Amino acid sequence: MALDKLKDGLQSALKKVANASHVDKNLVSEVVKDVQRAMIESDMNVNLALKLTEELKERALTEKPPAGISSKEHVIKIIYEEFVNILGDGVELELKPQTIMMVGLYGMGKTTTCGKLGAYFQKRGLNTALIAGDTHRPAAYEQLEQVAQDAGVPMYGSPGESRAPKVVRKGLEKFKEYDVVIIDTSGRHSLQKELINEIKRIRNVAEPDEVILTIDASVGQQAGPQAEAFHEAVGVTKTIITKIDGSAKGGGALSAVAATDAPVVFVGTGERIRDLEKFDPKRFISRLLGMGDIQGLLEKAEEVLDEEEAERTTKRMLSGEFNLKDMYEQMEMLAGVGPLQKIMEMLPLGGNRISDEDMLDTQQKLRSFRIMMDSMTEEEMENPPLLKKTRIKRIARGSGCSPKDVRDLLGHYKKAKKAIKGFSGNRRIRKQLMKQIESGDIKF
Numbered sequence: 503m504a505l506d507k508l509k510d511g512l513q514s515a516l517k518k519v520a521n522a523s524h525v526d527k528n529l530v531s532e533v534v535k536d537v538q539r540a541m542i543e544s545d546m547n548v549n550l551a552l553k554l555t556e557e558l559k560e561r562a563l564t565e566k567p568p569a570g571i572s573s574k575e576h577v578i579k580i581i582y583e584e585f586v587n588i589l590g591d592g593v594e595l596e597l598k599p600q601t602i603m604m605v606g607l608y609g610m611g612k613t614t615t616c617g618k619l620g621a622y623f624q625k626r627g628l629n630t631a632l633i634a635g636d637t638h639r640p641a642a643y644e645q646l647e648q649v650a651q652d653a654g655v656p657m658y659g660s661p662g663e664s665r666a667p668k669v670v671r672k673g674l675e676k677f678k679e680y681d682v683v684i685i686d687t688s689g690r691h692s693l694q695k696e697l698i699n700e701i702k703r704i705r706n707v708a709e710p711d712e713v714i715l716t717i718d719a720s721v722g723q724q725a726g727p728q729a730e731a732f733h734e735a736v737g738v739t740k741t742i743i744t745k746i747d748g749s750a751k752g753g754g755a756l757s758a759v760a761a762t763d764a765p766v767v768f769v770g771t772g773e774r775i776r777d778l779e780k781f782d783p784k785r786f787i788s789r790l791l792g793m794g795d796i797q798g799l800l801e802k803a804e805e806v807l808d809e810e811e812a813e814r815t816t817k818r819m820l821s822g823e824f825n826l827k828d829m830y831e832q833m834e835m836l837a838g839v840g841p842l843q844k845i846m847e848m849l850p851l852g853g854n855r856i857s858d859e860d861m862l863d864t865q866q867k868l869r870s871f872r873i874m875m876d877s878m879t880e881e882e883m884e885n886p887p888l889l890k891k892t893r894i895k896r897i898a899r900g901s902g903c904s905p906k907d908v909r910d911l912l913g914h915y916k917k918a919k920k921a922i923k924g925f926s927g928n929r930r931i932r933k934q935l936m937k938q939i940e941s942g943d944i945k946f
Contacts, residue, residue: 505719505746505790508753511540512585513792516578525573530562537581544753550588558584582791589756589783595619595712595740595767597626599681601674603635603710605701605732608689611744611770612716613642616686617649618770618778619714624655628681633673634659635704636688637666646686652775667703674708685710698735705736712739715764717755719746725755729764738763743781744770824919827883830875833868870903871911877901886915 515536522529534555541551558580567576602619606612616632623630632650634657636642643659650657658673670685677683685708687701705713715738717725732738741759746769759766766781875883877900882888889897889912891905898905 505544505753505756508540508544508546509790509792511536511543512581512790515540516581516791519574519577522574525562525577527563530559530577533577533581534559534562541753546753546756554584554588578791582787585787585790586783589786590765592781592783593740593765593767594780597623597628599628600683600711601708602682602684602712602714603687603701603705603708603736604685604714604716605687605736605738606689606716607728608639610689610716610718610721612689613645613686614649614773615716615742615744615768615770615778616646616684617653617655617775619684619768620650620655620682621653621775622778623682624653629679630655630682630684631673631677631680632657633670633677633683633685635666635670635673635685637664637669638688642686642688649775666700667707670704671707698731701732701736713737714740714742714767715759716742716744717759719743719755721755725759729759733764740764740767742766742768742770742778746771825884826875826878826886826915827880829915829918830872830883833872870901870907871914874898874901874903874908874911886912 515533518536519525519529519533537558538551538555541554542548561580561584562577565576565580567573571579604612604616604619613636620630620632630653632646632653632655634643634646636646637660643661646657646659656677658669658676660669660672663669666688673685674683685704687704688697713732713736715729715732717728721728729738729741741764743755743759743766756766768778769781769786771777771779874897877897878889882893882897889908894905894908894912897903898908901908
């Protein structure tokens, strides 16, 4: 996550509150300084940091905790609320027919984001197409062609044509029956007059419903001036912050862009076509403070979950059946949700429980388990007791592992099966869950 400095600083401040024997003026002053330092070190706007921490201090010292909430819990709640206030209530990009124009400087991830947005709308039932309106950058057409292919949507461009408005006009005619049309545009290394004039002409041709600014999380304090300049030129309506999974400080982009009239709607969280998350300020701040984002994790799981397969596996597990094939399917789903580090960040204080080294070891172990199972026959996957010495040696050779590695996998499987058997042994719970699955109360 890009905001590691801010995240670590804020979580450290929260721990200081949680571990304190009581809340007093000295504790509040310490915590306020910690929060202020974390904000400034993450490249957030200094004036914003001062304003937030002054408000935080005032509330922490004067507000009485509501009934049922301790003083420590109240201070943590205030920190959460003040950070949410910075980013506003949050808005969404509506699922409706529309034309979207993407703007931003070179290197901001604009073209990749066009593909991600295309996949987002297509997956939700809207016929979507892309237009290659960047006629200047070398290989811009080829890049958009590749991301369109990855997203599973059509695209239009004219590699030999340098007049972007003409390309956009033809693209709009070609895709006039489509629900959503996303226009990629040229960027520059800086806000040059030629760029401004071109995007103005494209805007006049396209008459877009949304003008979305893409901005890299590493831009820092320049995010504000960039957003304002694009807004003056073409009326930016929304913002997408890209590369928020990197090592950038990220605070400048968040504070500056969120303070404009172009609120953040998505954040780019990786290179894959599905690595685009809706920006919900409350959930984002919850993850930043180590409070987790269970809803976000569930939504990610839904995107890769096969409903019929999930129901079949669940019924088998509840009836006490669980083989290597079932375990493989679970690992496939986990891999589809995303890297383990991202999953752990969505759990309350998840990222703090496991070190980066242990996280990497676990990820590698899961990957090697899947490789070993790929070397097994269907019969062995469905009937693990068949796996004796000779078969174990064959699987080890086929997967490039040692027999000990295969036995470790089988040991992991036996532990998982034992745990599931213990759960499914409770007849009352099993009967209740099976009834809810059959009636459709539990949906996959």
